[in-house]
Every structure is written in structure tokens, then in C-alpha cells.
Amino acid sequence: MFARVVRVVIVALSVLAISLVPAPARADEPVVIPDACTAVHPYDAAQSMAALQSGIEANWGFTLTGKYWADETYRPIVAVIWHTLDAISCTPYLDALHAKAGVLGLYATSIGGWVAGDYGLTRADTVSLDFPQLLTNYQTDPGHVSRLFVHEMTHAYSRDRGTNPAYWADFSALYAKNGRFGSYGGSSSETFSEVVGYFVARCAANNPYTPSEAAYYDFVKAEVFGGKEFGPALGQPLSCEPSANPPGAYASASAAVQAAIQDREAAAAEIAANGAEIYGYESLSTSGASDSD
Numbered sequence: 001m002f003a004r005v006v007r008v009v010i011v012a013l014s015v016l017a018i019s020l021v022p023a024p025a026r027a028d029e030p031v032v033i034p035d036a037c038t039a040v041h042p043y044d045a046a047q048s049m050a051a052l053q054s055g056i057e058a059n060w061g062f063t064l065t066g067k068y069w070a071d072e073t074y075r076p077i078v079a080v081i082w083h084t085l086d087a088i089s090c091t092p093y094l095d096a097l098h099a100k101a102g103v104l105g106l107y108a109t110s111i112g113g114w115v116a117g118d119y120g121l122t123r124a125d126t127v128s129l130d131f132p133q134l135l136t137n138y139q140t141d142p143g144h145v146s147r148l149f150v151h152e153m154t155h156a157y158s159r160d161r162g163t164n165p166a167y168w169a170d171f172s173a174l175y176a177k178n179g180r181f182g183s184y185g186g187s188s189s190e191t192f193s194e195v196v197g198y199f200v201a202r203c204a205a206n207n208p209y210t211p212s213e214a215a216y217y218d219f220v221k222a223e224v225f226g227g228k229e230f231g232p233a234l235g236q237p238l239s240c241e242p243s244a245n246p247p248g249a250y251a252s253a254s255a256a257v258q259a260a261i262q263d264r265e266a267a268a269a270e271i272a273a274n275g276a277e278i279y280g281y282e283s284l285s286t287s288g289a290s291d292s293d
């Protein structure tokens with residue numbers, strides 16, 4: 001009798017446990033973030049877009065504006081952003097970010113041109129993300145969405161660089177020695193956003209992190225993410241979820257997207273090289289901290 005009661009309780013608890021396990025991501029939402037944290041708030045594909053929006057605000061302390069957050073079309077982008085925030089949530093990154101930038105605004109918009117995101121340009125003290133463009137990028141490189149999102153957030157993270165805090169002094173010394181990281185960025189601020197963005201988005205295409213970039217990798221690991229890393233050690237085989245898109249489904253879009261990325265990066269590099277004097281971007285920010293992708 002006792003054993004039977006125990007069995008019934010165990011079965012009941014098992015059913016409860018199974019019902020509490022969130023639905024796995026759908027096949028069209030590949031996990032693109034190697035998880036540094038045991039998922040604290042696992043992504044639940046059964047949640048409505050409105051629930052995901054309020055969940056991001058409640059779980060990680062952001063204010064979300066713009067109509068695209070609630071638009072089912074952009075579920076893959078919102079899912080990547082959710083996965084990214086959950087993956088970094090056990091590191092010191094978000095607390096440090098909020099200490100510098102307060103409740104950061106995330107604005108889902110369409111910026112135009114080739115810029116997929118910015119901090120403080122489209123809207124002061126806010127990370128603006130070009131959702132239509134990111135959805136296009138997502139088709140061939142879902143990791144790019146995570147990289148871009150972290151890159152822009154990291155401009156808010158480094159807004160205190162003018163006071164030369166310890167992490168910035170250390171990074172500046174590294175940058176003076178090692179210079180640019182990958183093909184994009186011609187300033188210490190852009191390079192900082194890039195070394196942090198690719199550190200999280202290990203599976204982004206053309207990730208420059210190889211053992212030859214160990215200095216940047218070790219710096220970001222120790223001084224930004226509290227020793228946590230997103231995937232195996234540098235140089236070890238990295239297993240990324242393959243895109244769920246059937247081969248060839250986006251063959252025609254792929255060439256156009258690749259061309260667009262190249263054009264966009266060329267334009268962004270030009271903006272970064274020319275700086276605010278020509279484009280006047282700084283005048284759009286009240287914080288003095290602004291950058292385009």
C-alpha cells in the first residue's frame with residue numbers, strides 16, 4: 001500500500017515536472033547562442049509576442065518600444081534576443097550595463113540605409129534595432145542578429161569610457177597593441193563592441209575569434225563576463241546549430257544579403273572613419289555616447 005502511494009506521488013510529480021518544462025524552440029528558431037548560463041528563463045515558443053515583450057522587460061530590465069516587438073513576423077528576431085539575454089544573465093554584464101545606462105530602451109524600428117542598429121542616434125540613450133534588416137540577415141546568419149544586438153548594447157555599456165574606468169584602461173592598452181578586430185570598425189569604441197559581440201555570438205558567420213585573437217578573448221572573458229564563456233575554449237571545435245532552413249530555400253536571397261552586408265559594412269566603416277564631424281550624429285544624442293553600427 002505504501003509503495004503504491006509512493007508510486008502515485010512519483011507519477012503525479014513527474015507529470016507536474018513535464019508540464020513545467022517549456023516547449024522547445026520550434027524548428028525555425030535554431031539556438032544560435034552557446035549558453036554560458038543554465039537557462040534561467042528558457043525561451044517558450046508557445047508564448048505570445050506580447051508575453052515575450054513583457055517577459056524581456058520584466059526578466060532583464062529593459063524598456064521595449066516600437067511595433068515590431070508584437071509582430072509575429074519578427075518572432076525569430078525576438079527569440080534570438082531572448083536567448084541572448086538569457087545566455088548572458090548569469091554574468092556581471094547586465095548589472096554593469098544597468099548601472100551605467102539605467103533601464104535601457106530597446107527600440108524595434110526600421111532605420112533605413114545599411115545600418116542595422118545604433119545606440120543614441122535614432123533615439124537618445126536607446127538601442128535602436130532595424131528589425132526588417134535583421135530578419136533578412138537572419139535567413140543566412142542567425143548569429144549575426146545576436147552579434148549586432150550585443151554590439152549595440154555594448155555601446156551603452158562603454159558610455160562611461162570617458163572617465164577611463166579600469167576595464168577601459170585595460171582595453172585601450174590592448175587596442176593600442178592589437179588594433180582592429182575583424183574587418184569592421186576603425187575606433188576603440190567600435191572594436192570594443194565587436195570583441196564583446198563576437199564573444200557572445202560565437203556562431204556568427206566569419207567570427208574573427210581564433211587563437212591569434214586570444215588577447216581580446218581573454219580580456220572580454222575576464223573583465224566583461226566574469227570568467228564565463230559562450231562555448232568551448234578558443235581553438236576547440238565549436239558546434240553550432242545548423243540553420244533549420246532547407247538547403248537552397250534562400251539561395252536567391254543569399255547573394256543579395258551577402259552583397260548588402262558588404263555594402264552596409266563599407267558604409268558603416270566610412271561613417272566610423274569620418275566620425276561625427278561630417279555626419280553630425282553626436283548632436284542627436286543627449287548623453288554624448290552615440291555610435292552607429
Ligand SMILES: [Zn+2]
Binds near residue numbers: 151155190292293
Ligand atoms: Zn558600433
